[in-house]
Amino acid sequence: MRSALRHHITSIIVCTALALGFAALYVVNLPYTYTSSAVVLLAPAPGNPLTAEAASGSGTQTTVAMSTEAELVRTSAVRDIVADTLGRLAPDGRERLEVTIPTNTQMLEISFTSRTAKQAQEAAQAFAEGYLAFREERATSTQNSQLEALQTQIDAAEANLRRATSEAASAGTGSFASQEVQLYTDRLAQLSTSRSAAEALNTAPGSIIAPAVEPAGANELPEWVYFVAAAALGMLAGIAFALLREWRRDLVRDTNAAAEMDVAVFSTVPSPGSTLVKDTADDGTEHEAYRRLRAAVVANGPAPHILAVAGVEDESSWGIASNLAVVLAEAEFSVALIAADMSSAPSQDPLGIGRHRGLADSAGEVAAAREFLVETRGVNVLTAGLDTAGARDLTASPAFRAIVNSLHEDFDFVVIAAASAGSAEGDAALLASDSVLLILTSDRTKRARLNAALERFDRLGIDVLGAVKVTTAKAPATHSERSQRPTRTSRNEEMNPKYARARR
Template identity: 30%
Template sequence: MRTPAARTLADYGIIARRSWWLIVGSVVLALGAALAYTAMSAKVYESTSAVLVLPTATDTAVAGARTAGQVNLDTEAQLVKSTEVAQAAADALGESDATKLAGRVSVTVPPNTSVLEINFRGADPESAQAGAAAFSEAYLDHRRDGATASLDNAIATGRLGLDSLNDDITGLEAELAGLDSGDSRRTAIETDLDELRRQSGELEGEISGLEAEQEAVTPGRIINDPVAPESPTSPNAMFNLAAALGLGLPLGLMLAWARHRLARRVWYPTDLVDRCELDVLGSVPKSVRFQRREVFGAYSPGGRVFSQLRNVIASQLTDDQRVVVVAGVAPGPAASVVAANLATAMARAGDRVTTVAANPSTTVGLPELFGTESVPGLADVWSGRVDLSETMRAAPRQPSLTVIGPGAAARAAGPTSEAAAETFTKLAEAGRFVVVDAPPLSCSADAQLLAGHADAVILAVQSQRDSISETAAAATAMRQIDIPLLGAVLLPSVLGPLNNVPLPESRSLDLPAARRSGAQGEQVSADETPTDSLEAVEESCPTQAAAPARAAEPR
């Protein structure tokens, strides 16, 4: 038996196929939500400018930085979104909220470059282009101002030092002019004066260099001017649809799996395998139509299913095993349909078969399916009124198939273990296969009793009608009596006329006169069929035995 652990990809495909509408619905709903979101979202345009960052005198290499070179581009990228740059860009754009404006800027650094890509998002192409240009210009101005301010400080400091040196030089020159030519201090003053003049010259050179560098400060330049975008970057319809598909499909699959695990009724053969631990001997497709109250033809789709079922059962039974009990799960004609068609398939294969109607509660039983008399029948044999041979009726179209009806007293007296064992033994000793149509397990224990004297058991399950819990309970009940449970046969949910109570035609003599006169076209419930016990019938031919049985019914 295949367990859930051995489930194959095909099994998952069946689970998905049975809930295809749920999966498709989830995907369609997700795609619809994505389209609605795309239609309702405000359009966002994005323009990009590329700024080449050049080093200045104030830039110093940072140890351990992500980017190589004198300029730390990660720091510069953060500087683009700083408050000072955002305020300058807001002033240029005429915006009042610099913080909100900075939130619409993003900066990226392409690998192995000294370039900053400044992206600005706007509500229209023109505002996106203007914003990217404003932030680029504001960043370069801020970087230029920073470098220039540093040089201004250095120049101012140098000029203060130069002024101090010039003052010292002037003082020494005045002192030197007041000394005589032979004064001993004159040589020392001249030496100090020369040193101060040298320092003054060097400082003047440094100041001139700083002034020249200040004039040549180049913090960078825009190498790619921003352009007006032709289409919005957000909302992205294709991205939204792909994301919706990626969410809707798994959601649909999860819902399909949950529906499979939470289903209360049997729908597919996999339900019998996975949740009821039953092997599936055969499954009649939903496409098979039950047009009449009779068995399938030999070459019809349904007939082929039961021919294969016959081969499977024959391969699992030995020569001494001949009695097969077919039990339904819930009240209905499922077991009778399986028993009748299985017996017919065996007869077509050349086997001598007797099918026994031990299920008096079915709406359509073996006599209705084969067109034979139901009285006298099995209940009459078990009550001692007739002999077993007198209840056997040959099927009209299968000479090797014999039908035993339920009998007129079938509802009044149930089977006993001794009577069932004796009946099955007599039929099996005659060299016949015996197929027993047993009562449903959900409302009677008779199926267990009958199966206890059989050689094999088959469950008849009707799709979308029999519950999983009752089917699993029926399988457990049959396994408890230690009789081989071969598996289950799954019938479609629609059985056509088999789901209706049989019309009172062939059994019109068995109904009260008042019913015969006014209800020819009316359907009757199963409880209105004859249930009273009959007087003992002396051994005679089947036709003579049937007359007292009919005469003994109340009128």
Template identity: 30%
Template sequence: MRTPAARTLADYGVIVRRSWWLIIGTVAAALAGGFAYTAQSEEVYESTSAILVLPTASDTAVAGARTAGQVNLDTEAQLVKSTEVAVAAAEALGSADPDGLVSRVSVTVPPNTAVLEVTFRAGDAESARAGSVAFSEAYLDHRRSGATASLESAIATATVGLDAVNAGIASTEDELSGMDSGDDGRSGLESELDGLRQQAEKIEVEIAGIEAQRGAISPGRVINQASVPKAPVSPNAMFNLAAALGVGLPLGLILAWARHRLARRIAYPADLVDRCELDVLASVPPAVKFQRREVFGAYSPGGRVFSQLRNVVVSQLTHEQRVIVVAGVAPGPAASVVAANLATAMARAGDRATAVAANPSTTVGLPELFGTDSVPGLADVWSGRVDLAVATHAAPRQPSLNVIGPGAAARATGPTSEAAAETFSKLAEAGRFVIVDAPPLSCSADAQLLAGHADAVILAVQSGRDSIAETAAAALAMRQIDTPLLGAMLLPAVLGPMNTVPLPAARRELTAADARGRDRISEDETPTDSLEPVEDRGQEATTLVLPVVPAAEPR
């Protein structure tokens, strides 16, 4: 038996096919949301400037930086978005909200470069370009000011030192001017004065060098000027639609799977396999139409399906196994349709078959499908009123097919185990196959009783009508007996005239007054209720002799 563990890709395809409208609807809704979001989003333009950062005298090499050299570009990227730079950029742009400008700036450092890419976002192209230029210039000015301040501080420090040395020189010269050439200590003061003068010259050279550096400060330069963007970067319609599709399609598949798992009625053969653990013997496609209350033609689409069903069933039975019970899940014509067409397919293949109507509550019975009499029938045989041979009627258009109707007492006389065993035994001896149209399992245990004396069981399931729970319960009920459950036959949801409750000829003859309020018959009634009882002929049940009835004219 096939179980859900054996699910294939085709089974998932069935799930998708079952809920294609739900998947498409979900994707369409997601795409509509993407369109709406794109339409309502404000346009955003971006403009980028590229700044080559050069080292200054105040820069020193930093250990652990991503790039070698004296400049840590990660630090410089943060300086671009600093408050001082933002305030200067706001003044250049005439804005009073520096913090708002900072939120619209992004700085990136390309790998293995000394370049900062400053990107500014704005609602129009010109503002985006102006913002990128303003932040680039403000950053370079800030970097230049920092380097200049550092050099000026060094110059001031050196100037203080130079002043101190000049004061020492003046003091020493004063002392020397008051001494004679031969005085003691004069040579020492002269030597000290020479040292001070050399120190002063050295400091002056240092100051001159620093001043030269101050004049040649180059903190960096803009190597790619910001340009006016030609198109907005946001909203990106293609990206939004792709994202909507990426969300809508998986969501639609999830909803389709949830609908499949939460479905209450049989819809596809995969439902029988996955949810009821039933093998599907055959399935009548929904495209096959039931035009009239009769069996399918031999070469019609439906006839081919039941011919294939016949081949599958026969291949699973031995020569001694002859009795097949066809049981429906819920009240309706499904079991009768399957039993009638399966018996016809067996007769067409050359096997002698007998179709037995053991379902008194169907909306359309075997006698109506085959054009035979409903009485006397099976219930009359079980009640002892007639012999089995008398209740057996030859099908008009199938010489090797016999039909036993439900009988006049169908609603009053149910099957007994002894009667069912005896009837099936006699019918099996007289023909190759016995096809029994059993009552539905959801409202009667008779099908289980009849199946206990049969050789095989087939469940007749109608898609869109039979529930998954009832079908699984019916399968379980049949597995609880020793008779093999071959599988299920799936019929489409629309059976055309089969689902219409017929009005018996006897009731059509009622007067208008008697027929008021009885224009239709409930599903629990059967045409045999209105027929007169068959008189007891006093025949005892003996060996079954099938009657030879001439073929009737086609109806």
């Protein structure tokens, strides 16, 4: 994760910026809507399902009656009343009318959604008032129809009563006409009672118990929520993309990666600068890291030994080889250091030798090479020389091997700072050594390059002693690094006295 953030922070920033841009575009084009509601309490009115004569008192009947009333709000008659009130058709294509029935009540909640808060409030109130007006008009119409029908029946009963009274007066009390008088008298009384009851009926449709108010905010989420969500999603997408890119780089990032390829990582050291590590054991983690590297080298490549130091990529091996040679000398080993990288002379001079005649100026003669040795910090150094351009093929010649073998006779360790593995100069220098110490740069060395180098070494017969991991910053050694020990540690400590000096 740290490597992905360090190398691909631009990808994360770009993904986050794109997400914020899309969020801004969405917010600009977002059709905001507002919803206002009015609550109506219904009253039983003539001609509707809630009247005493229509309702049976059961819950199912009441539910059906309320559902019928809710559908009446959406009828064209109510919409015509609302259109006259608002001066426009409602709802239009982008507006919405909803009618809900609160549980176990005779109330209707009329909600209207529109593009502005004012329109939503006006339309919700208009629908509530229009519905009640339609309900009252229908109840009044039903009452008038009942009264007209009763009045017609009363007029007919009065006419029949007058006729029967006239016939009974001429025929006598025991006649059929006298019986009709009594019948029509009772009928007229019943009709009069029904008319009085119909006139007494309340035609009030109900009342608005919660008028519509202008909504305080839109139905959609606040704008800042979209931007925060977009930033979070963009950042997550950027991190995922960065991790994918980092994974595709297929880099060696820890010691396990090299161990999977049968390369033991002896130590993790910081990137070497222009100065050497101090020669005291209490100067910090850098010196301790090189002491661990020294112990592993001595254990796995006991003296006398020719050790080539080379990078898998194009890393310069001069700084690592110089520090290793110095700590070997601290343990009282005799050490010769050869700068065999002819393609590019070391740009840094941690040993402080400066420009000096060396390998390129020896013309392949052993005696001349020995004369150019410079001793510093207990290490005999054979520099690359002054004319490196003309001696690029020297490492591939028998003369170079003769120089190395000659120094091998007089020194415990001959450390060769070689060019990168895979280059012509690098492989030639490695063939002149007993084994090679590979430099793996954290978050830079590719697994494919390391694997290719190992396969090439196997074909060339080059023995890989181990590897040293180089980080870009100084960091305390991990517990796993402290616990790493070479495979032949105990045996060499018993049989090689110099190993004990290396651990001091």
